[in-house]
Amino acid sequence: MSKGEETRQFIIEKAAPIFNTKGIAATSMSDIMEATKLSKGSMYVHFENKEVLACAAVDHNMKILNTKLQNALAKSKTSKEVLFAYIDFFSDPTHPPVIGGCPLLNFGTEADDTNPIVKEKVNNVIKQGQKLLSGAIEKGIENKEFKPDFNPSEFATAMFAMLEGGHLMSRVSGNNDKMKIVVKTLKNLIDQNSL
Amino acid sequence: MSKGEETRQFIIEKAAPIFNTKGIAATSMSDIMEATKLSKGSMYVHFENKEVLACAAVDHNMKILNTKLQNALAKSKTSKEVLFAYIDFFSDPTHPPVIGGCPLLNFGTEADDTNPIVKEKVNNVIKQGQKLLSGAIEKGIENKEFKPDFNPSEFATAMFAMLEGGHLMSRVSGNNDKMKIVVKTLKNLIDQNSL
């Protein structure tokens, strides 16, 4: 990795949690300068403008989320274990896997009316998550783990929505109480559809 | 209502959808000046600073949400009808009851890490919504509409979370497909707990 690539990556890593916490619009280039201890001119050697840097930071947050998620799912053998591990991964919004909370929630709500590029990025990661979940359920049905009328895509959607909503509720209330209920409810629903 | 009160209210009404759409940090006083066609000095006669105006705008968005929701629930007779009406009220995120989408989602995600005052406002409205839902379920159990083991507070939380998460998913994807699945899932769960 060349010096330039190294610096670029360094900036992204420092910028990502700031964008995810404060939001894109509310984060200034001087915030990033302060975090990286780099000069303004140096920032613009690696990123032609703030939006490009913000997009890179969004991507980085998604990548961290995905990497940690894959790691959390790695040990799961059965399909039910995959679903439970997925739920557990999101079960502690006061100590979220990505600094600033779920980037899908943060960037999704900021971008939906104002930033089509980021909006589409979020949309794609959600689609990807949905595919993972519905795929696990389909496999579970084939394996006779789940009842044949367990609807993969519908439950994937319901589960994802509930996790994101629970994340919001817990972050706003400042504790995990609501998320715990969501976790319990989801696991119950999965058990009800298990054989 | 005095002239001052009238103008103050006028500013709030024009500002509320802008704050809800762009976010608090990304909305400037000149945005409000443009929307109201009022001078800068006039704004500061009625609001001592931007934060006070933003808080008033947040309150106004919540009030609109609540008023429209009460209206949507008004005709419901049975407890099940209340729950279904509540679900239907949130069922079309591409044409949301409040301009800019659900203010709980928008302000909640922006404020959770940055603005304790707004965060608490959102928290209170969520609590209020939870109370409405769990109250309706409790009443339904008493009326023998719902099974006695239908857990009011837990279902209220799960339902609220799913609606907010579905709202996010539909707004990011630009269509109501995900929300329709959420609606269907929630109504099924309610039916399963009905007598």
Added chain:
DNA sequence: TGTTTTTATGACCAATCGGTCATATATTTG
């Protein structure tokens, strides 16, 4: 090693930010 290319610096830019204030105009009150 010497040359070329890349990277880092910080002064500088116009535009915009939130906010103030003297002044002028309405509105309210007596």
Added chain:
DNA sequence: CAAATATATGACCGATTGGTCATAAAAACA
């Protein structure tokens, strides 16, 4: 109606915004 008060205006303020650029230092290449 007249005096007192409240409201509206827009020029103005310092600070900050995103962004540029000549210059210098460092890395990459020959």
